[in-house]
Amino acid sequence: MFRYFGFGSNLNITSLRAKGVExxxxxxxxxxxxxxxxxxxxxxxxxxxxxxIERSEKPGDxxxxxxxxxxxxxxxxxxxxxxxxxxxxxITVEVNADGDLIPxxxxxxxxxxxxxxxxxxxxxxxxxxNGARSAGLDADYVRELEAQPVxxxxxxxxxxxxxxxxxxxxxTSLSQQPLYTALHGxxxxxSGARPQHEYxxxxxxxxxxxxxxxxxxxxxxxxxxxxxxxxxxxxxxxxQYLNGYLxxxxxxxxxxxxxxxxxxx
Numbered sequence: 001m002f003r004y005f006g007f008g009s010n011l012n013i014t015s016l017r018a019k020g021v022e023x024x025x026x027x028x029x030x031x032x033x034x035x036x037x038x039x040x041x042x043x044x045x046x047x048x049x050x051x052x053i054e055r056s057e058k059p060g061d062x063x064x065x066x067x068x069x070x071x072x073x074x075x076x077x078x079x080x081x082x083x084x085x086x087x088x089x090x091i092t093v094e095v096n097a098d099g100d101l102i103p104x105x106x107x108x109x110x111x112x113x114x115x116x117x118x119x120x121x122x123x124x125x126x127x128x129x130n131g132a133r134s135a136g137l138d139a140d141y142v143r144e145l146e147a148q149p150v151x152x153x154x155x156x157x158x159x160x161x162x163x164x165x166x167x168x169x170x171x172t173s174l175s176q177q178p179l180y181t182a183l184h185g186x187x188x189x190x191s192g193a194r195p196q197h198e199y200x201x202x203x204x205x206x207x208x209x210x211x212x213x214x215x216x217x218x219x220x221x222x223x224x225x226x227x228x229x230x231x232x233x234x235x236x237x238x239x240q241y242l243n244g245y246l247x248x249x250x251x252x253x254x255x256x257x258x259x260x261x262x263x264x265x
Contacts, residue, residue: 002075005029005095005104007036007065008051009124011131014222018215019081021074028135029067029097029104036063038120038148040087040109043200044248048151049118051128052109064137067097067104075105082107086199113196119151123241126218159246161186162255170263175206180256181249182208184229184242188253197252208259210242217241230261 001024009015016023035056038049053063070078082088088107095104120128125148132142169187174180179191181204190201214224219237228234234242 002070002072003102003104004068004070004078005031005065005093005106006068006131007031007053007063007106009127009131010068011066011135011137012127013131013134014220015127015131015216016068017222018220020077021068021070021081023068023070023074025069026066026135027097028137029065029095029102031063031065031093031095031106033057033061034063034093035061037109037116038124039116039118040113041115041118041196042121043083043087043197044245044252046121046151046153046244046248047124048121048153049115050120050124052114053106054108064132064141065095066131066135067095067102080203083199086110087113119149121153122150123216123218125150127216130218153244156244156247159186159243159250161258166255166257168258168260170260171208172263174208174259178205181205181253182210182259183213183246183249184210185259185261186246186249186255187257187259188249189256190253192254193252208261213242213245214238226261 006016031053033056034053035058037052037054040050040052042048042050079090084090084107087110089110090105090107092103093106094101125145129142129145132145169180169182174182174187179201180187180189190197190205193201210229211224211226214220215222217238
């Protein structure tokens with residue numbers, strides 16, 4: 001068993017479960033002498049910055065969050081989803097919960113990924129806010145979050161594959177291409193990606209990431225399924241969200257084919 005202090009998107013239990021972590025128990029907690037930032041650059045530029053904590057000498061500074069009790073087997077997926085060693089590093093802090101000081105694991109941004117000009121996306125901030133409200137965090141702290149400026153992404157045109165004849169992949173053939181990844185019917189080659197995406201090559205490689213992204217939308221209830229994708233049962237908000245990522249995948253990677261969901265199990 002370990003204790004984990006969630007302060008960003010993992011304030012939100014739906015977000016945490018989407019990462020494969022089902023806590024045994026949870027309670028509000030306070031980390032004093034630190035401040036909340038959104039200055040860890042997201043892997044994809046249109047998402048702005050994501051949550052981070054930094055030490056502060058300013059009296060009264062604190063970070064409110066949720067202290068989770070987790071089974072030991074949850075640590076590996078949590079490390080993977082938090083890009084431990086590839087964007088964040090795992091540390092131990094002492095948080096106050098129910099009047100007790102309790103050691104807990106949490107994640108802080110690695111220096112080379114820090115960009116103080118970053119702002120959170122509206123999607124990301126909504127996830128944090130929903131988690132803070134559901135956890136019953138202090139109303140003043142929630143109001144501070146509500147006042148947080150957000151990143152303004154560009155308007156994306158509808159994604160259109162480049163002209164030409166391209167192969168069709170399914171789950172089996174895609175899994176045999178460790179540097180290919182799929183999103184909403186399009187397949188991309190990540191081999192020429194910039195160095196910051198090196199971690200994503202191993203994380204995305206050989207997989208369709210559509211469901212992964214859908215479960216990270218701020219409207220997600222955690223019940224999205226492959227059938228929703230296969231049969232086109234997606235809302236306008238989901239389609240718009242995926243279209244943004246399709247444009248960003250096309251910017252970061254090279255289009256190499258189509259993905260057929262009809263051969264999915």
